[in-house]
Amino acid sequence: MKKVLIADKADSLCEKILRERGLEPVVKTGMKPEELKACADQFDAIIVRSATTLTRDIIEAAKNLKAVARAGSGVDNIDVPACSEKKVLVMNTPFGNTVSTGEHAIAMMMALARHIPQANASTHAGKWEKKKFEGVEITGKTLGVVGCGNIGAVVADRALGLKMNVLVFDPAMTAGRASALGVKTATLEELYAKSDFITYHVTINPATKGMLNKDAISRMKKGVRVINCARGGIMAEADIKEALLSGQMAGLACDVYAKEPATEHIFFGMENVIATPHIAASTKDAQVTVARQAAEQIADYLLTGKITNAVNGDKI
Ligand code: MLT
Numbered sequence: 001m002k003k004v005l006i007a008d009k010a011d012s013l014c015e016k017i018l019r020e021r022g023l024e025p026v027v028k029t030g031m032k033p034e035e036l037k038a039c040a041d042q043f044d045a046i047i048v049r050s051a052t053t054l055t056r057d058i059i060e061a062a063k064n065l066k067a068v069a070r071a072g073s074g075v076d077n078i079d080v081p082a083c084s085e086k087k088v089l090v091m092n093t094p095f096g097n098t099v100s101t102g103e104h105a106i107a108m109m110m111a112l113a114r115h116i117p118q119a120n121a122s123t124h125a126g127k128w129e130k131k132k133f134e135g136v137e138i139t140g141k142t143l144g145v146v147g148c149g150n151i152g153a154v155v156a157d158r159a160l161g162l163k164m165n166v167l168v169f170d171p172a173m174t175a176g177r178a179s180a181l182g183v184k185t186a187t188l189e190e191l192y193a194k195s196d197f198i199t200y201h202v203t204i205n206p207a208t209k210g211m212l213n214k215d216a217i218s219r220m221k222k223g224v225r226v227i228n229c230a231r232g233g234i235m236a237e238a239d240i241k242e243a244l245l246s247g248q249m250a251g252l253a254c255d256v257y258a259k260e261p262a263t264e265h266i267f268f269g270m271e272n273v274i275a276t277p278h279i280a281a282s283t284k285d286a287q288v289t290v291a292r293q294a295a296e297q298i299a300d301y302l303l304t305g306k307i308t309n310a311v312n313g314d315k316i
Contacts, residue, residue: 002302003042007031008049010071011291021299037061045298047071048078049290050260050278056082067301071294072097072281073151074231075311076204084315091297091309095150096290097281102154104280105199105229106162108253111274112197112225113138118271136196139163144195146188147202147230148173148181155199156183167191192219197227204231214239223250229280232257241266244273255280 001024006014009029018025026043033055040046040062047069048054054068059082068078070092083090111117114135122129143159145152148170156166160182167186168178178185191198198220202208212228213236220226226249228235237258243249244267253274257265260278267273281290293309300306307313 002044004045004047004298004302005039005043006047007036007052008047008071009051010047010049010294011287013288014047014071014291014295017292017295018299021295021303023299023302033058040065044302045069047294047298050074050077052077054078054083059083059086059088062086062088067091067298069093069294069298071287071290073101074203076231080312084312087316089301089307089313089316090311091294091301091307092311093290093293093297094309096293097283097286098150098154100283100286101151101229101280102158103283104255104276105151105155105201105227106158108227108229108255108274108276109138109143109159109197109199109225112227112251112253117274138197141165141196142167142194144169144186144191144198145183146170146191146198146200147208148183149201151229152199152201153181155201156181164197167194188216189219192216193221195224196221197225199227200230200234202230202234204233208234210234210236212236212240214242217243217248220249222248225249225251225253227253229255232260232262237266241270244270 003024003026004018006025006027015025015027037058040058041064044064045067049071056079059079065088067089068083070078073092073094075090075092078090080090115133119133142165145156145168148168156168159166166183168183169186169188169191173185211234240252244252251272255276256278267275297308
């Protein structure tokens, strides 16, 4: 019987589906890299979320590995080139957590506009600081969406429903898709110059690494509010801190960090930073969907060779 390691906490549906399909799921979460490397050769497939990093040496040690599934969108915790070299198929579940992540970005924007976490903490502390928490409306304001794939499109759609003007920067955006979404496209320069709120929905790659830096911030409106539910690596964190201290950036809502888990960070403790621990996709709904998709995709590939949502299908 083919064995599938579920290396990160996933909805129980994942295990159930694998079993029903005649595979042997092994749930072993929280393993240290050395432990994972030591047992990796037992598995035909591995399912991860974001906690486990599948490095080259783990992939090379996994002599029987045929497929890896990421129950989520980003595959930056998987050494895809190493998998391709070993003919290991890498799949993600790109649509499963799109709505949840987009909704979290909208929630973060609302929280930034009205200082909700700070007001909540203050009120629980019995302070009644009514004057301190004056916010801003979002109606009629401009939201800049940097990166408009599946998640960015959800954010843009919801923001239009909230009566915002939406500007989108995405080199892959076609005129047809922009018009179907009802958004205006812009250059990054225009988006930075015109937006009151800016939300990032890009993957991390050489072009996006550190893109939210001093230079970018200097092109934004004074008092801009920024949301990052994409990847921590897009932020030049020291530049952002400086902008938050000077008031150039009025607020940052941040779900992702360059190094995770982030138990210490230069943003922590800042009054104008709202921080969440990479939970944008953490809803029951999304986790059920990505767990089901990951299990089905692995079972299909191991049992029938059917490939779905592969990121290196052309290399296998
Ligand atoms: C993803 O890439 O799917 C999201 O960042 C969610 C996650 O990693 O938990």
